[in-house]
Amino acid sequence: MRLSRSLVPTLKETPSEAQIVSHRLMLRAGLVRQTAAGIYAWLPAGWRVLQNIARIVREEQDAAGAQEVLMPTIQPAELWRESGRYDAYGPEMLRIKDRHDRELLYGPTNEEMITDLMKQSVRSYRELPQILYHIQWKFRDEVRPRFGVMRGREFLMKDGYSFDLDYAGAVVSYRKMMLAYMRTFQRLGVQAIPMEAESGPIGGDLSHEFIILAPTGESQVFYDAAFERIDYSSANFAMDSEADLERFAAAMTEHYAATDEKHDTQRWAGVQEKRDGRGIEVGHIFYFGTRYSKSMGFAVAGRDGTPVHPEMGSYGIGVSRMVGALIEAHHDDAGIIWPDSVAPFRAAILNLKVGDAACDQAAEELYGKLDGAALYDDREERAGVKFADADLMGHPWQIVVGPRGAAAGNVELKRRATGERQEVSLESALSHISRR
RNA sequence: CGGGGCGUGGCGCAGCCUGGUAGCGCGCGUGUUUUGGGUACACGAGGCCGCCGGUUCGAGUCCGGCCGCCCCGACCA
Numbered sequence: 001m002r003l004s005r006s007l008v009p010t011l012k013e014t015p016s017e018a019q020i021v022s023h024r025l026m027l028r029a030g031l032v033r034q035t036a037a038g039i040y041a042w043l044p045a046g047w048r049v050l051q052n053i054a055r056i057v058r059e060e061q062d063a064a065g066a067q068e069v070l071m072p073t074i075q076p077a078e079l080w081r082e083s084g085r086y087d088a089y090g091p092e093m094l095r096i097k098d099r100h101d102r103e104l105l106y107g108p109t110n111e112e113m114i115t116d117l118m119k120q121s122v123r124s125y126r127e128l129p130q131i132l133y134h135i136q137w138k139f140r141d142e143v144r145p146r147f148g149v150m151r152g153r154e155f156l157m158k159d160g161y162s163f164d165l166d167y168a169g170a171v172v173s174y175r176k177m178m179l180a181y182m183r184t185f186q187r188l189g190v191q192a193i194p195m196e197a198e199s200g201p202i203g204g205d206l207s208h209e210f211i212i213l214a215p216t217g218e219s220q221v222f223y224d225a226a227f228e229r230i231d232y233s234s235a236n237f238a239m240d241s242e243a244d245l246e247r248f249a250a251a252m253t254e255h256y257a258a259t260d261e262k263h264d265t266q267r268w269a270g271v272q273e274k275r276d277g278r279g280i281e282v283g284h285i286f287y288f289g290t291r292y293s294k295s296m297g298f299a300v301a302g303r304d305g306t307p308v309h310p311e312m313g314s315y316g317i318g319v320s321r322m323v324g325a326l327i328e329a330h331h332d333d334a335g336i337i338w339p340d341s342v343a344p345f346r347a348a349i350l351n352l353k354v355g356d357a358a359c360d361q362a363a364e365e366l367y368g369k370l371d372g373a374a375l376y377d378d379r380e381e382r383a384g385v386k387f388a389d390a391d392l393m394g395h396p397w398q399i400v401v402g403p404r405g406a407a408a409g410n411v412e413l414k415r416r417a418t419g420e421r422q423e424v425s426l427e428s429a430l431s432h433i434s435r436r
Numbered sequence: 437c438g439g440g441g442c443g444u445g446g447c448g449c450a451g452c453c454u455g456g457u458a459g460c461g462c463g464c465g466u467g468u469u470u471u472g473g474g475u476a477c478a479c480g481a482g483g484c485c486g487c488c489g490g491u492u493c494g495a496g497u498c499c500g501g502c503c504g505c506c507c508c509g510a511c512c513a
Contacts, residue, residue, distance in 0.1 A: 009446085011446090011447060011448095011463090012447075012462060012463070013447050013449095013461095013462065014447085014448080015447065016442080016443095016447090016449095017442095017505060017506055018506090019506075019507070034505090036505090037504085092511085109513090138513080140513085142511080143437070143510085143511065143512090144437095144507095144508095144509090146506085146507080150513095151513090155513065156513095157513055158513090159513085209513090281512085281513070282513075283513070284512095284513060317513070319513085320513090321513060322513095352472060381474095382470080382475065383471065383472050383473065383474095384472090384473045385474050386474095387472085387474080389474085391473090404472070405472095412472085
């Protein structure tokens with residue numbers, strides 16, 4: 001993208017409504033704009049981040065054997081009456097009427113709909129297990145939206161649902177998702193800690209929430225440093241090996257981890273390597289048995305021909321919240337520091353002297369070779385402005401093309417995270433950047 | 437929902453107490469000057485002062501109602 005022709009409205013000053021860093025930086029870096037309380041429009045750079053996160057989530061879901069679908073945002077009230085949640089859910093659910101006075105709602109979650117979908121098509125135990133997910137906008141009419149995109153009313157969520165024949169199967173699905181989540185968070189460049197949780201209004205009896213560490217997180221978390229040493233993405237845990245999943249689950253539960261609410265000082269005392277910090281919840285998984293399959297009358301023919309209500313679980317990752325959470329975890333005084341995997345652009349090319357033949361030529365060449373992965377600051381701006389904007393936007397790499405180096409075929413390469421700079425040739429700059 | 441605060445050019449704010457027809461900084465445009473970490477000067481564009489009603493000769497300013505937004509608390513991906 002050429003910055004001179006892009007909608008990336010950076011701000012020098014912080015709009016007064018933004019209190020926390022991620023919100024401030026998202027506004028200042030031109031990622032989002034607020035449309036109403038807790039409702040945001042995603043501008044080009046922000047949308048790229050959101051898509052990058054969604055892409056990683058999707059790849060890990062697929063790798064775990066989950067199938068992607070896309071369910072509608074609008075749901076009939078009917079479905080929720082079947083499960084008994086229409087009245088139970090309360091004012092957080094946005095209820096709508098269409099022109100025929102039919103009652104609809106903007107989905108806050110999709111257990112009912114996916115159960116109904118499965119009920120329509122799945123007849124036999126032979127068709128189980130299955131895990132389905134989608135990445136779709138949700139609406140929860142929060143009493144008090146805040147923290148920008150981290151507690152919006154409208155938010156993008158990956159929600160997945162597992163269907164198994166029996167409890168043992170459900171546990172396998174649960175563990176697969178847990179592993180997929182740890183891999184996802186690792187790839188997103190954040191340290192996530194799974195914690196046993198209350199299952200809340202979704203209902204059920206086995207539940208973990210995933211907290212990522214960020215200095216400005218909402219809750220205090222305590223955990224065993226052992227979590228930090230596990231490489232979830234390695235081949236040590238195979239998705240299709242129940243023994244591996246078991247070993248993985250054991251590792252996740254044997255090490256101490258708790259939020260301040262559930263902190264057990266006695267157990268904590270026994271932890272060898274203590275870690276604590278602030279955390280933000282970015283994911284939540286639940287096992288809830290036959291709560292929905294029973295209430296909604298979803299049964300399949302079992303091995304002996306008699307009907308069995310499938311055991312279910314649901315698995316959520318707040319994709320749009322993750323954008324804010326990532327910034328909370330990775331920023332400095334100058335702005336955002338994106339992990340390479342989610343950055344809207346891998347590199348920014350700063351042409352310090354637009355109009356200078358050598359600079360223009362070098363910058364254009366780099367821009368062409370980086371093929372869409374770079375944001376080219378081709379504005380006729382002063383260098384200081386370009387540097388400040390690039391730092392604010394947080395590109396992992398900055399390629400500074402100035403008249404001093406360009407004449408010699410060199411550029412300055414800067415790594416945003418470390419501030420480290422070096423004078424390198426064009427080719428060398430390109431190879432650094434493509435090396436992830 | 438309880439408590440607090442705020443709505444004035446794109447952004448940050450002053451003006452309101454003590455009514456007299458809107459101002460500052462940034463940003464934006466043009467020109468000159470600069471140019472390696474938010475350059476300087478000049479000129480310029482841009483404002484139903486959140487909305488409705490009331491008081492008044494006159495309302496950004498006073499009064500009433502409404503709407504919106506933010507913060508703290510209870511609740512949540």
